[in-house]
Amino acid sequence: MIRAQNLTYAYGTQTVLHGVNLEQRAGRVLGLVGPNGSGKSTLIRNLSGGLKPVEGRVTIGGKDLGSYSAQELAREVSTVIQERDSEPGLTVAQMVMLGRTPRLGMFARPGASDEEKVIRSLESVNALHLAQRFFAELSGGEKQRVLIARSLAQDTPYIFLDEPTNHLDIRHQHELLGLIRTNSRNTVIVLHDLNLAAQYCDDVVLLDSGRVVAQGPVGDVLTPAYLEPVYDMAVHRIEHQGKTHLLFEPRNPEGSS
Numbered sequence: 001m002i003r004a005q006n007l008t009y010a011y012g013t014q015t016v017l018h019g020v021n022l023e024q025r026a027g028r029v030l031g032l033v034g035p036n037g038s039g040k041s042t043l044i045r046n047l048s049g050g051l052k053p054v055e056g057r058v059t060i061g062g063k064d065l066g067s068y069s070a071q072e073l074a075r076e077v078s079t080v081i082q083e084r085d086s087e088p089g090l091t092v093a094q095m096v097m098l099g100r101t102p103r104l105g106m107f108a109r110p111g112a113s114d115e116e117k118v119i120r121s122l123e124s125v126n127a128l129h130l131a132q133r134f135f136a137e138l139s140g141g142e143k144q145r146v147l148i149a150r151s152l153a154q155d156t157p158y159i160f161l162d163e164p165t166n167h168l169d170i171r172h173q174h175e176l177l178g179l180i181r182t183n184s185r186n187t188v189i190v191l192h193d194l195n196l197a198a199q200y201c202d203d204v205v206l207l208d209s210g211r212v213v214a215q216g217p218v219g220d221v222l223t224p225a226y227l228e229p230v231y232d233m234a235v236h237r238i239e240h241q242g243k244t245h246l247l248f249e250p251r252n253p254e255g256s257s
């Protein structure tokens with residue numbers, strides 16, 4: 001379980017998260033949603049140990065995030081977060097092998113089981129054919145799949161993904177989120193697409209201006225009552241074959257007032 005209590009974060013003097021309380025329950029997929037600039041990326045970085053809260057605390061499995069050593073954290077937590085992930089000169093296979101590093105002893109070299117893990121991780125995201133290509137030369141969508149493979153190879157109980165469907169075509173979006181769902185790990189995922197969140201998350205946290213507007217099971221939070229004021233859009237919710245679909249339109253379409 002991941003828990004944030006009174007989490008506050010500021011860039012310099014600009015406070016962008018205000019006393020956030022949330023819970024990711026064991027084995028569940030928690031989505032972070034909200035408009036541009038609402039604080040989703042900042043929040044996921046605080047939850048995964050990339051940023052340190054100014055106030056409040058984050059616990060993972062009941063243990064304060066601040067008390068993990070870097071090595072311990074890398075065995076517990078993997079992240080798929082974009083900007084930091086450009087590694088010049090590495091092939092895709094080498095990039096995914098980096099996911100195994102926290103599992104190796106101090107001077108140990110990767111063994112056959114590590115190689116096997118890399119191959120299986122690449123296979124599961126349909127990227128094994130890219131293994132010998134340079135990571136830096138891949139398309140955005142190919143890179144994204146390789147970063148997911150690295151996280152799978154890292155084999156951590158907790159996984160954090162910031163907009164993993166960015167750059168992916170519609171089939172790969174669904175394949176990837178399906179894979180994340182069936183992976184049954186503790187997952188926190190930033191998603192812009194609320195229909196993808198409705199389909200693939202168990203719970204969601206809806207953020208607006210750095211504050212939690214609502215959180216809970218997707219069916220309780222992804223409702224017109226919560227979404228319309230946050231996105232300033234008219235929202236229609238349709239249930240089709242047991243799934244929730246959301247339709248959006250401008251609240252004041254041109255010509256009406």
Ligand SMILES: Nc1ncnc2c1ncn2[C@@H]1O[C@H](COP(=O)(O)OP(=O)(O)OP(=O)(O)O)[C@@H](O)[C@H]1O
Pocket residue numbers: 011014016034035036037038039040041042043
């Ligand atoms: N490195 C930074 N330095 C200063 N301010 C930042 C920095 N990163 C983000 N911010 C600010 O913090 C606020 C929250 O940004 P954040 O990227 O967390 O939002 P987001 O919900 O992920 O946005 P988006 O949906 O546009 O990706 C914004 O006002 C943003 O301008």
